[in-house]
Amino acid sequence: MNLVFDFSSGIPIYRQIMDQVKYLVVSGHLKSGDRIESVRELASNMKVNPTTIMKAYTELTREGVIFQRRGQGCFISESVSKFSETEKSRIVEEKARALAVEAMHLGYSAEEILEHVKKVINKIKRGE
Amino acid sequence: MNLVFDFSSGIPIYRQIMDQVKYLVVSGHLKSGDRIESVRELASNMKVNPTTIMKAYTELTREGVIFQRRGQGCFISESVSKFSETEKSRIVEEKARALAVEAMHLGYSAEEILEHVKKVINKIKRGE
Amino acid sequence: MNLVFDFSSGIPIYRQIMDQVKYLVVSGHLKSGDRIESVRELASNMKVNPTTIMKAYTELTREGVIFQRRGQGCFISESVSKFSETEKSRIVEEKARALAVEAMHLGYSAEEILEHVKKVINKIKRGE
Amino acid sequence: MNLVFDFSSGIPIYRQIMDQVKYLVVSGHLKSGDRIESVRELASNMKVNPTTIMKAYTELTREGVIFQRRGQGCFISESVSKFSETEKSRIVEEKARALAVEAMHLGYSAEEILEHVKKVINKIKRGE
DNA sequence: GTGGTCTAGACCACT
DNA sequence: GTGGTCTAGACCACG
Structure with missing residues (x-):
């Protein structure tokens, strides 16, 4: 590792x-x-x-x-999450909210933020 | 407040x-x-x-x-960020990556993650 | 004024x-x-x-x-200082020391610092 | 220390x-x-x-x-300043100006001020 | 052991 | 009244 x-x-x-x-x-x-x-x-x-x-x-x-x-x-382990749907949703929403507030405060538009997230997801999928 | x-x-x-x-x-x-x-x-x-x-x-x-x-x-104060473009981008990318890793690990697809972010941004804009 | x-x-x-x-x-x-x-x-x-x-x-x-x-x-008032020579010297030395420490910490050489001071004095004399 | x-x-x-x-x-x-x-x-x-x-x-x-x-x-830490050149210059100029105004007001000439600064820098370099 | 946060309460400097 | 500094003492998180 x-x-x-x-x-x-x-x-x-x-x-x-x-x-x-x-x-x-x-x-x-x-x-x-x-x-x-x-x-x-x-x-x-x-x-x-x-x-x-x-x-x-x-x-x-x-x-x-x-x-x-x-x-x-x-x-x-097997990718079986121990969290319930609502718990999972809450975790992600919380992190998404923190990201959004910070990014908006730095002056980014909704589109730019989504673009950033999309880019990062692709990077991760490519193993970067 | x-x-x-x-x-x-x-x-x-x-x-x-x-x-x-x-x-x-x-x-x-x-x-x-x-x-x-x-x-x-x-x-x-x-x-x-x-x-x-x-x-x-x-x-x-x-x-x-x-x-x-x-x-x-x-x-x-005036909403003039003290950070440079590259620094701002770095900050947002870092948070976006943390969100993406966590969400993907919980089993969310790229689309679902983007949907979550979009929803949250709209909530913020509506003042919720 | x-x-x-x-x-x-x-x-x-x-x-x-x-x-x-x-x-x-x-x-x-x-x-x-x-x-x-x-x-x-x-x-x-x-x-x-x-x-x-x-x-x-x-x-x-x-x-x-x-x-x-x-x-x-x-x-x-008349430019007659109320301070003694030693007092005056102490005041200036203290400020000079603070300037020197800060500037050296920022990476300036002795020559650069003196150059800065010289420039500033001239500016003041020209009324800038 | x-x-x-x-x-x-x-x-x-x-x-x-x-x-x-x-x-x-x-x-x-x-x-x-x-x-x-x-x-x-x-x-x-x-x-x-x-x-x-x-x-x-x-x-x-x-x-x-x-x-x-x-x-x-x-x-x-490593002596890598977090400040940009212009910012560093601004910081030093400000302190230099404060020193110069104070010293000139106490009756010192440009030469005397520079002498003071030079002396202080040498003292610092000698670790005094 | 280290740094990091918080409280309660005091006093000072500034506007 | 405001923010700014300091103390004494507690507890937590981290390595």
Whole structure:
């Protein structure tokens, strides 16, 4: 797994790990059943505190993104969301709202915002 | 100013204030030149410590959303962004990417995501 | 007197008044004996609170820059500094140090800083 | 870090901290990557409230002088200014003008002012 | 251990 | 009245 951290972004490292694992799944780099590096491996590779990795993995497990099998490692789970439809909708709407407010405040029009989102989705689908 | 705080969301109060003031601006509820509640007023209305309000206002001032005048109060500033085009684009793209990854991971299609964003923008424009 | 205020600089208005009166003297726009606007006049012209003007004038009087004659108005005084040589030297050195630290931190060389100062002095002498 | 505060100068403590950290950088006492005392350490050493130190560090971070890492501490950042050339020039010119007006008003000649600045720069370079 | 947020309450500077 | 600074002391999040 090729992770990159931005230590000055203010976003916690464990959150950056979570986000990037999710990205690797939606972009097709990781598929359900794939084994991902163990806590220890990743910690030493990325020179990050193991407890930080641990926290990320625990959260990802809780969200149903990965599952941990004792003695074997961590694996990407089936893409069955643990969230209900309304919950999912609420999560996305909240993030969409934050994006919209920020972008509108920076002076972007509705069209420009949608264009931005469309572009980003395509980038992700191409694995960028 | 009609603010609502979610004390259990984990999002700092001062951040919630910032977000909501920005929202009030983009939704047209507040216009440049408008005076907003003073630190003490808002603090007593919202039953929040004045220094917390102060922090929010200071940050908003730094971002150019409002300006503070000692002895007079706080005012919405001209909507001239302090950021360069590339920086603005970077900010929006980053948020758009976070939204896209999260939504795709929850199983939404590109169309559904765009639909969500479009809906939210319209809500904001209608002042909801 | 043609004063310009920067309300968003953080520098108190009364200080800006003091600085600009001093500037008008060193640049030759005002000479000793010249009458300057009364507190009331200036307050109404500049749309500033009279107490603010009052504070500026009081301070300028204390520093010996102007003197107030009851019923007649305020006048620029003789350019006899009330400060001792060591005091004067300390004041200038302190400001010079602040300038130097800031400029060096921004990456300017000694030559560039001196060039900046030289340029500014000439501007002032030309009354700009 | 050897800081000295003047509690009766009217200059906020957090500002004095900022100025002195900047001084330590330009004078070579601190280099990029160096770890500086933690908020608590400095607070207890200088017998100042941690939140005051925090404010100074937050401002220095915003100016790009240092960066803060939760759980690790504060470090001097690369000396890459966040300001554009014109902005840097404006900042220095403003400070130079303030210095020049004040010094000229105290009766110093252009040569004397430049001499003062030159002397101060050399002092800083020698680490005084 | 680190930084980050918040409260309660005081005092100062400015308009 | 306004914003701005500081203290003392608490609690949380992160590595």
